[in-house]
Amino acid sequence: MTAEDELTRPDKTAETAAALHPLLAQRWSPRVLDPAVTIDDRTFTALFEAARWAPSWGNTQPARFIAGRRGEGTFERIHRVLSRGNRGWAGNAAMLVIGVARKLNEDGEPMPYGEYGLGLAAENLVLQAEAEGLHGHQMAGFDAEAARAEFGVPDDFEPKVAIAVGALGDLADADDGLRDKELRPRSRKPLDEIVFTGSWSTSAF
Template identity: 70%
Template sequence: MTELDKTADSSVPLHPLLATRWSPRALNPSATIGDEQFTALFEAARWAPSWGNTQPARFIAARRGEPTFDRIHGTLSRGNKSWAGDAAALAIGVARSVNDEGEPMPYGEYGLGLATENLVLQAVAEGFHAHQMAGFDREAARVEFAIPDDFEPLVAIAVGELGDLDGMPDRLVEKELRPRARHPLADLVFTDTWGTPLF
């Protein structure tokens, strides 16, 4: 296993779950995720906040070695397929887009985002990493899993243990070794008027 210190370089200390969360591609192909740990990912997602407690998040998930894992893997973009097969588990996050009255679901995508972040942080708490991916064929996923029209597949997620960089393409090794970076708070949080930094 490659040891990489990717702790966030933050202006003030963050909780370790946040500071150490990152999205590796080098995953251990022999690592597994136990029943309770796997369930905990989705239990954490279930308890995410949502607008009016509408709970719009749904997931299709499986562990490596299960047929559904291979079906999820088959919807990934070529670049993500090259490494995500080593994950211990794969999932597709789906947002409910229409409510029971047939009207657009308010904040459905936001709710899925909150649920997915809960899942990701639970993965970190369980000793895993999670990598969220936009690179998958949403329509292929819809067809493969018979996702109803009033739900939108929005994100694929790989969960696993950190693995070795050996054998990875140079372009992926470079991404793994690149320091994590974010815009400064002065660019993100304002006060008084737009563009006036709070911090």
């Protein structure tokens, strides 16, 4: 990749202590998306099949999704409930999604691990997007109560995340602020700060 290529379509492959599957090493959350790319019916189905087959506590399957592809009314309605900062770039996504977690079971009791189950399903969706040559950007920046009202989400469910899915766009078309964010190096805490053995103060690495 040339320096010019890096400024338009950066290589964001993770630097890891051990080799990872490319779907994991190359997964990242771009904001600069290609407004010409669309999601066909097969890919749309594959993304939500991946989410459907995520593990969940007791197979309770607490994850639900509201989804719209660009050009559809649902896409525009989801776009309206995003935070101002996310609305600025997410309109170029091929698809917008609201992830919803079931919080009460059929007896009105708290659903154990409902948010955890939604998180697993959302990550399955994002990894399937990578397999399809797309990217998923998960967002906390949206108005959950506005989403509830907009789509009639029942009280026993909670909108928890918005997801933009699309293909990487050309950074040359982005403003300076957005371009700087996209070129910023990826980073994570080192393993010796997050994995312990024997006691909390003893790193496994």
